[in-house]
Amino acid sequence: MDIQALIREIPDFPKPGILFKDITTLLRDADGLRYTIDTLAEKCADLAPDFIIGMESRGFIFGAPLAYKLGAGFIPVRKPGKLPAAVHSIEYELEYGMDRLEVHQDALHPPACRILIVDDLIATGGTANATAKLVQQSGCQLVGFAFVIELKDLKGRDRLPEVPIVTLIEY
Secondary structure: OOHHHHOEEEEOOOOOOOEEEEOHHHHOOHHHHHHHHHHHHHHHHHHOOOEEEEEOOHHHHHHHHHHHHHOOEEEEEEOOOOOOOOEEEEEEEEOOEEEEEEEEHHHOOOOOOEEEEEEEEEOOOHHHHHHHHHHHHHOOEEEEEEEEEEOHHHOHHHHOOOOOEEEEEEO
16 A cells, blocks of 8 residues: 555645655555554564554554554653653753653663653654653663655754664655
8 A cells, every 4th residue: 555645745834844754644544554553563564562662642543553553551651741650751952942752750661661652743853852861761771763855965863873764755
């Protein structure tokens, strides 16, 4: 299946000069969504994660069903102030400023804790790299990353730790 054909491109969003890859058109296509999750599961099965971490918010969309499919748990990584219990947090740099991510302190339990980080898209790699640092700080083992889309020209994978990186579509 050509899931790339199901992704709409929106010019000049969120600012002029950006060609935004809109996954909502993929999400509304039942066959396309099923194929995307099944293909990610097939490509990530050998990584044998105990947990899938998805970053707010589109990482939740792909991470939770992937966790179900792989028989793993799901751990959300959120923006500040969204999690009710004690958190580990990390601040990271964006192209236009700073941001912060948080995960519950009791979500990750080393050493038997193999983590796969999942998101819809990797661009510059800042969010994925920050999430990887949260995993590494916890003492758990990062086994890989999975993304539906990779924007190759932005070289985001160069910022990530040396673990397997699965992508389905490259632009």
